[in-house]
Amino acid sequence: MYKASKEIKEKLLVADIIVEVRDARIPFTSAAVAEFSQLTSHMTPKIILLNKSDLLEPMLLTKAMRRLAENDLKGSLRYVLPFSCKQVKPSHISSVLDTLAGVPVRRRLKSLPTKVIVVGVPNVGKSSFINLMQRHCRNRWKDIPLEHTIDDSGVAKVGKHPGVTKHVTGFVVSHQPYIYMLDSPGVMYPRVDSWESGMKLIITGCIRDHSTDSLAACQFLLNMLIERKDSVAMSKLGIEIDDWSISAHQVLRKVAHRIHAFQKEDKEHQQENEDLLRTCIYILRKFRQGSLGCFPLEE
Numbered sequence: 524m525y526k527a528s529k530e531i532k533e534k535l536l537v538a539d540i541i542v543e544v545r546d547a548r549i550p551f552t553s554a555a556v557a558e559f560s561q562l563t564s565h566m567t568p569k570i571i572l573l574n575k576s577d578l579l580e581p582m583l584l585t586k587a588m589r590r591l592a593e594n595d596l597k598g599s600l601r602y603v604l605p606f607s608c609k610q611v612k613p614s615h616i617s618s619v620l621d622t623l624a625g626v627p628v629r630r631r632l633k634s635l636p637t638k639v640i641v642v643g644v645p646n647v648g649k650s651s652f653i654n655l656m657q658r659h660c661r662n663r664w665k666d667i668p669l670e671h672t673i674d675d676s677g678v679a680k681v682g683k684h685p686g687v688t689k690h691v692t693g694f695v696v697s698h699q700p701y702i703y704m705l706d707s708p709g710v711m712y713p714r715v716d717s718w719e720s721g722m723k724l725i726i727t728g729c730i731r732d733h734s735t736d737s738l739a740a741c742q743f744l745l746n747m748l749i750e751r752k753d754s755v756a757m758s759k760l761g762i763e764i765d766d767w768s769i770s771a772h773q774v775l776r777k778v779a780h781r782i783h784a785f786q787k788e789d790k791e792h793q794q795e796n797e798d799l800l801r802t803c804i805y806i807l808r809k810f811r812q813g814s815l816g817c818f819p820l821e822e
């Protein structure tokens with residue numbers, strides 16, 4: 524963990540622009556806040572990329588972007604862009620490139636590349652985004668070498684250079700202006716300031732769940748679906764609900780029956796907890812894949 528923090532620190536120090544990837548379904552809860560204030564200058568421009576926007580209705584996405592702009596970005600120079608690595612839209616890529624090109628950075632000298640680092644809490648799609656940009660840029664500039672290393676002075680060079688003590692690797696995303704994206708993301712910690720935030724982070728996979736958490740997180744999710752009277756999501760779980768006063772535990776049992784999670788030979792119900800846990804993992808996986816439909820977890 525210490526090593527990871529040290530690496531992020533070093534990368535943030537060389538970065539001219541920070542792209543913070545967040546999960547569009549939890550635009551506030553998936554903020555990578557932990558080290559930001561200590562490690563970055565207030566002057567470093569930040570772009571917030573609301574990834575996984577394919578898992579949110581367009582109207583809600585617009586709302587989330589507006590709320591972020593109103594609440595989260597006061598007084599600092601930031602941009603909020605929608606993105607989806609799963610349903611890639613050329614307009615998303617071009618708006619990222621245009622925004623990067625237009626961001627006023629401290630030193631935009633022709634000889635020095637503007638260095639962009641991608642950061643975010645786990646599982647928000649940082650690597651997917653970097654890989655996608657790398658593929659796009661490789662196709663765009665077929666004849667120009669795109670893989671570089673950068674030494675401490677910020678000069679990008681092709682190939683490996685002996686004598687360069689610290690270097691970061693990445694690829695060119697734009698030649699005019701000269702913009703370079705580091706190819707390894709900075710993984711940061713989320714802020715878990717309430718039980719509810721923790722549940723949302725587990726549901727979306729930003730925090731790894733252990734068995735007890737899976738049960739609690741799944742029940743949290745099912746309660747949300749019950750509250751929303753979300754018959755579409757329920758039908759995707761293979762069940763129908765006639766009376767919405769049903770409890771999360773009852774829904775869980777219904778799904779367990781539906782997927783035949785209960786073991787037939789377990790007449791004494793000794794395995795029941797394990798069977799329900801397997802069902803929770805099944806439900807959470809479906810949600811994370813977007814198979815339960817598009818809905819926000821934050822109002």
Ligand SMILES: Nc1nc2c(ncn2[C@@H]2O[C@H](COP(=O)(O)OP(=O)(O)OP(=O)(O)O)[C@@H](O)[C@H]2O)c(=O)[nH]1
Binds near residue numbers: 578610647710813
């Ligand atoms: N639906 C959807 N899934 C996505 C999107 N982007 C990434 N994913 C999925 O989210 C999961 C995590 O993606 P990664 O790119 O590994 O995320 P990461 O932030 O690099 O994760 P860590 O390595 O844990 O820090 C994978 O299963 C991806 O397929 C997206 O835009 N939409």
